[in-house]
Amino acid sequence: MTDSGLVVARWTPTSVTFTVAGVGLLLALSFLPTVASPATLDRMTTLFIYVILAATWNALAGYGGLVSIGQQAFFGLGAYVTIRLSNAGVNVYTAVVVAPLIVALFSLPLSLPMLRLKTSEFAVGMWVVAELIHLLVNLDPLIQGETGISLIALNAYTVDQRNALTFWIALAAVAAVLAILFVLLRSATGAGLQAIRDNEEAANSVGVRVVTVKRIVFVFAAAGAAIAGSLWLATAISFQPKTYFSAQWTSYMIFMVLVGGLGTFEGAIIGAVIFYAIEAAFGSMGVWYMIGLGAVALLFSLFLPSGLYGIFGARTGVQLLPVGYWLRDTKSEPAVGQGKAAEA
Amino acid sequence: MLGTVESGEGRLPGPQIGAAHTEGIVLSAEGIVKRFGALTVLDNVAFALSRGEAVGVVGPNGAGKTTLLSVLMGALEPTAGSVHYLGQNVTRLPAAERCRVGIARTHQVPKSFSGMTVFENALVAAQHGGGHRASEAYDRVVETLRLTGMLRVANRRAETLGLLDRKRLELARAVATDPKVLLLDEIGGGLTDGEAGELVSTIKVLRERGIALVWIEHIVHVLVQVTERLVCLDSGKIVADGKPRDVMKHPDVVRAYLGSAVG
Ligand SMILES: Nc1ncnc2c1ncn2[C@@H]1O[C@H](COP(=O)(O)OP(=O)(O)OP(=O)(O)O)[C@@H](O)[C@H]1O
Ligand SMILES: [Mg+2]
Numbered sequence: 001m002t003d004s005g006l007v008v009a010r011w012t013p014t015s016v017t018f019t020v021a022g023v024g025l026l027l028a029l030s031f032l033p034t035v036a037s038p039a040t041l042d043r044m045t046t047l048f049i050y051v052i053l054a055a056t057w058n059a060l061a062g063y064g065g066l067v068s069i070g071q072q073a074f075f076g077l078g079a080y081v082t083i084r085l086s087n088a089g090v091n092v093y094t095a096v097v098v099a100p101l102i103v104a105l106f107s108l109p110l111s112l113p114m115l116r117l118k119t120s121e122f123a124v125g126m127w128v129v130a131e132l133i134h135l136l137v138n139l140d141p142l143i144q145g146e147t148g149i150s151l152i153a154l155n156a157y158t159v160d161q162r163n164a165l166t167f168w169i170a171l172a173a174v175a176a177v178l179a180i181l182f183v184l185l186r187s188a189t190g191a192g193l194q195a196i197r198d199n200e201e202a203a204n205s206v207g208v209r210v211v212t213v214k215r216i217v218f219v220f221a222a223a224g225a226a227i228a229g230s231l232w233l234a235t236a237i238s239f240q241p242k243t244y245f246s247a248q249w250t251s252y253m254i255f256m257v258l259v260g261g262l263g264t265f266e267g268a269i270i271g272a273v274i275f276y277a278i279e280a281a282f283g284s285m286g287v288w289y290m291i292g293l294g295a296v297a298l299l300f301s302l303f304l305p306s307g308l309y310g311i312f313g314a315r316t317g318v319q320l321l322p323v324g325y326w327l328r329d330t331k332s333e334p335a336v337g338q339g340k341a342a343e344a
Numbered sequence: 345m346l347g348t349v350e351s352g353e354g355r356l357p358g359p360q361i362g363a364a365h366t367e368g369i370v371l372s373a374e375g376i377v378k379r380f381g382a383l384t385v386l387d388n389v390a391f392a393l394s395r396g397e398a399v400g401v402v403g404p405n406g407a408g409k410t411t412l413l414s415v416l417m418g419a420l421e422p423t424a425g426s427v428h429y430l431g432q433n434v435t436r437l438p439a440a441e442r443c444r445v446g447i448a449r450t451h452q453v454p455k456s457f458s459g460m461t462v463f464e465n466a467l468v469a470a471q472h473g474g475g476h477r478a479s480e481a482y483d484r485v486v487e488t489l490r491l492t493g494m495l496r497v498a499n500r501r502a503e504t505l506g507l508l509d510r511k512r513l514e515l516a517r518a519v520a521t522d523p524k525v526l527l528l529d530e531i532g533g534g535l536t537d538g539e540a541g542e543l544v545s546t547i548k549v550l551r552e553r554g555i556a557l558v559w560i561e562h563i564v565h566v567l568v569q570v571t572e573r574l575v576c577l578d579s580g581k582i583v584a585d586g587k588p589r590d591v592m593k594h595p596d597v598v599r600a601y602l603g604s605a606v607g
Contacts (some may be wrong), residue, residue, distance in 0.1 A: 008463075008482045188471040188481075195457045195468045198502075201419065202455035206517055207443035207473025263459070327463050327486070327498040 005331035056224025062263035070126030078229030107222030134245035148240035261307030446524035473521025
């Protein structure tokens with residue numbers, strides 16, 4: 001690949017093992033509806049939705065430096081557009097899949113003004129956008145304000161069919177979101193994205209078109225939040241604007257990413273699994289549950305800003321998913337290494 | 345044009361380095377004013393760099409050297425004045441676009457991509473700024489890391505590097521973008537004689553490739569080994585511009601340095 005026996009490796013034995021195991025797990029999960037109970041499928045769907053929310057918010061904030069506190073805008077829109085499509089006669093499960101694509105298209109022009117904003121203005125600006133969209137959706141006569149509406153077209157399916165179909169779509173969505181993010185991070189654009197994460201000014205200095213790269217992430221994150229919203233609707237059936245356009249969704253995303261590890265591919269997934277477990281254990285505690293989540297998120301951002309995966313990665317140096325590059329000297333291993341010896 | 349030294353050498357054409365000057369000016373700034381609020385940091389600065397030329401920039405702390413570099417790079421928009429590159433007005437062109445057409449800089453306080461390895465730091469530059477793809481980009485990076493003495497730490501995450509290596513990484517990253525003009529901001533501070541010698545030979549290699557240089561440095565004796573022209577900036581004005589020997593004797597320069605022995 002390069003001169004004098006130097007080659008660029010991208011996969012390590014650990015990362016090959018882990019990636020194969022991950023893909024294998026996703027394939028195995030696709031058979032789950034044939035064996036698992038409806039309740040299990042429903043719980044897994046919820047977990048997948050959390051992984052999508054965490055992974056896409058992490059892409060946005062952790063990599064793009066775009067800390068949005070208004071991602072509920074796209075979550076709510078995903079559900080709302082699903083209702084609208086279904087009402088227009090589109091098959092309900094087709095609507096669940098197509099709605100996020102429509103929301104992604106909508107997010108493209110929205111990115112033009114939003115990405116001109118400075119960091120803090122962007123965060124608040126996104127929240128304002130979410131509130132505005134919430135109000136506009138309330139004006140739709142079909143929704144009847146906060147009364148809301150149900151996705152009645154689901155009645156055409158049995159409960160078992162619904163659970164299985166929603167599960168499969170959620171599984172496909174989580175696989176697609178992670179695969180797209182993986183491919184993106186491994187590409188030249190992804191290298192630019194990581195550079196922006198680490199130092200935006202320097203990224204500009206070396207020719208990274210920062211706004212273009214951010215726009216890709218913005219649209220990707222909007223699509224992710226939207227499919228999470230349409231899937232949530234498919235499991236919850238009823239659509240009440242204030243539930244879907246609630247800032248609570250964004251606070252969940254922040255929690256998952258802070259705990260798992262901001263700006264790491266693996267961290268967001270770990271954060272989602274942890275959040276899911278915490279919710280299962282303490283979710284019934286109401287207000288105290290929310291206070292507990294806030295406290296944990298605060299403690300992490302103060303004392304463990306790199307999250308659980310960040311600590312794991314720093315301690316072990318292990319990279320589970322190969323998004324990086326490794327220069328190997330095939331002639332005199334390991335001549336180009338960590339460089340400790342050469343520096344002495 | 346401002347700040348001509350009285351040696352009679354004039355500004356352009358300056359000292360001879362082959363046919364460089366007959367090919368004209370590669371980068372120029374005219375009437376540059378930069379204010380931060382009430383503070384005027386650059387006060388009507390004019391500057392021109394010929395093809396393949398190497399110019400050293402000296403001046404006391406706070407003189408506006410880094411600010412001038414940022415204006416040339418496009419990281420800062422001037423309050424007034426214009427910047428031309430290869431005959432085109434690039435005053436409004438953002439830094440990333442200027443990098444893609446051949447202007448690169450280092451940062452005085454290193455701005456490494458801390459979570460990425462040294463190799464990846466340079467790779468971003470080769471892919472985006474240099475427009476290289478796939479294995480062509482890899483080759484470019486390996487060659488650049490070798491030239492700048494960074495190959496030995498290619499796989500180290502940038503956040504684990506010491507200050508000297510971070511400065512070398514600044515240089516490596518800038519070179520990996522294949523610049524025609526290289527803007528260097530105090531990459532030689534704190535070096536031992538041996539290290540300074542290595543840096544000088546690296547810079548000489550870059551000059552042989554025809555890259556034009558603007559190099560801000562306090563250590564004048566290092567600077568003069570690779571530059572044939574010196575510019576002295578003081579309080580946002582160019583107070584001298586010409587042959588290093590003449591510039592260092594210039595009364596305004598001596599005054600700017602409060603008579604301290606520079607060079
Ligand atoms: N973004 C900014 N906002 C306000 N003032 C600034 C800004 N950047 C630079 N300055 C001021 O402009 C003046 C010139 O700064 P500059 O960094 O260009 O000096 P310099 O010649 O590079 O100095 P040094 O040798 O210390 O690096 C200083 O007084 C500095 O405080
Ligand atoms: Mg400076």
